[in-house]
Amino acid sequence: MSKLRKLTDKIKPTFEKGGKLSFLYSTFEAFETFLFVPNTVTVKGVHVRDSVDLKRVMTTVMIAIVPSLLFGIFNIGYQHNLAANAGMEFWEMVWYGFLKIIPLYLVSYIVGLGIEFASAQIRGHEVNEGYLVTGLLIPLIVPVTTPLWMLALAVAFAVIIGKEIFGGTGMNIWNPALLARAFLFFAYPSHMSGDKVWVAGVDGFSGATPLAQTSEGLSSLQYSVSDMFFGFIPGSVGETSTLAILLGAVILIYTGIGSWKIMISTVGGALVLGLIANLAAPSPDSAMAIPAWYHLIMGGFAFGTVFMATDPVTASQTEHGKWIYGFLIGALTVIIRLFNPGYPEGMMLAILLMNTFAPVIDHIVVGRNIKRRLKRAKTV
């Protein structure tokens, strides 16, 4: 047995019932199971268990997010370099981005995990792994210039109101990361949207996102398709590079954790609505004339499709329901983008809205199964 195990066993009684620090048991347990797969054995039911657990699932999702995170770090520096004309080398840009993103992560994890640990402690549960992913996502879907205190408030809101009051991971209705962003979006719109928030370290620099530009008309779009696909554009930290996101999508689909049905149908929904808009476009320069597939590489569409819409807790949970759910997310996103003058981006609202309606979709799908079963009884 390793020294670490011996040490853990030695201090364990302090945290157990009757021990001096028993009020910190959940916290202790979280660290212990982080270090060691526990020695618990099956009691009832199956005698053997699959070696996958939620820690493994969440870790896999985190790995899938890493490409977007790495590109995001680089892009912070790259956009700064463009705006400030600083003449930075590649590694300088990466270092710049790294320094900018670290405070966001510190805030996200300290506040979020702090609340998670506290509520697990209050309920006497084990600490849930869900926030490891949420905490990684939140800094990626906000502008890099977001003030830290705002981020802290948003995280607290998302974790407490969005998750813990429903009973924690697995019980929540809305995707907590998106809820944090929605909170910021409505509480502090001037920091979340517009032309001035996307580039770090250059005051007053106006760097519009492709979506903001196209809302003025297609001819205002100043970025090339390849820039948008590879991600050399302003935007929220992790959302810009469709390529990096696709890498994540491959990992999620390959491991079976993210639903390919949702991803495909979301893309399908966006394309269908985009094509309809193309046909109905009044002039070749109107926003409606943006080629349908541009929607897939602009704004938060790709990131939302791969990492947010597929959240298994808040998405539709029936296989047929997933097709409907995804399609409507894609379609709503394009509708909001094209026909809503207030917000250039529609992904966040589309996903939150469909999170709300996912149980209804499932209810209908399950209801059809029930009807079929009752009918079967009559025909036999």
Place this chain on the structure above:
Amino acid sequence: MSEQIRLKKGLDLPVKGTALRKISMTVVPDVVALKPTNFRSLTPKMLVKEGDTVKAGTPIFADKKNPEILFTSPVSGTVDTIVRGEKRKLLEVRIKSDNLGAAVKFNVPTGASLNRESIIKHLLESGLWPCIKQRPYGIIADPSVTPKSIFISAMATGPLAADPEYVLGGELDAIRKGLAVLGKLTEGGVHLSLDADKAASSIFNKFDGVVYHYFKGPHPAGNVGVQINHISPISKGETIWTVDLFLVAAIGKLFLHGVYDTSRIIAVAGPAVVNPSYVKCCAGVSMEQISDLFNFAHGNIRIISGDLLSGKAVGREGFLGFYDNLVTALPEGDYYEMFGWVKPFRLKKFSSSRTYFSWLMPRKKYNMDTNTNGGERAFVLSDVYDKVLPMDIYPLYLFKAILADDIEKMENLGIYEIIEEDVALCEFVCPSKIEIQSIVSRGIELMINEMS
């Protein structure tokens, strides 16, 4: 050959220790036990006391609700101990065998007098009635009900299951008789399901008066509940009876020879078995008597009467269950593994999910143990259960309906069609480590109480 039903969903557990086709031991019973806990929701009424002399076939206890249903001694000897648990609940009746082979002689009917009524009477008297289980609920069948049909699976897909072709090779006459007898209990026929791949060479494919079905696919394709769902799904108010094939042989032997004979060949298999093979014994045999086969070098081991998924841990002092012809032994997983869940490979652990790499080695067999491999959480991943349940059922919604005690929803979503063994794989793959079979047990208990 009638239509082949191909099932894609499911999972064959790649566990080490499949029994080799040889008899390594013939057990002369010493102390055997009859356990009321083998039968769901049974309240037993004792008919003997400690010290009584019994023959094979002497009633030991009866069902309090339906006293016609008798449970009889598998051996001749004396009643040794009556073990009771909390609140004096009867746990087991141990019988010390004298190995004289004295048996109650039953005057079984033949020819024209072999009708439904006389068959039921003799099955009840001999103690073989409990071999017949009913769906819904997987409880002992109610003799006053005429079932829609009777289903038997001759296909064992469970982990390390005893190969029916091997253990029943010498019992074909008894099975033929048993099937003929069962055929008189229902209008809907006796349905026998075979493994489609082996059907042509199967020793079971030439019985008369039987409706054959052919299934193909991974576990749980061999579960009779899954087969019923595809052939003749159970709706509210319907009853189907099921019998394990080796118990059909026992029924056949009663009507051939007039004796209660529970001798059976069982498989002793699993990672903690020295020499995985077959053993000749009878119902209720003690694990002590076959303990030479277990490998205690593994440290703590778990001995299970039944399979890895839905069997019951009985321990070294335990006994073989009434419905079981398999004993599985595997190491306990009571160890810590540092950073286990972050290790990228963990090649010695099996996972059906692709978050590990065991799917790259489809032929590899694993030394599985009883570690839960993680802590219990709320339902998070919603699509894992569906992938191992080849039935027209939304498992997650059914489980949630049970958790909410919603009787109507449970009915609508299929509680009549499943028992624990059908959803055992859902429990195995569950990354949230939820005890799904316990949830289903609770649902079935609730339905039984609500409907009676």
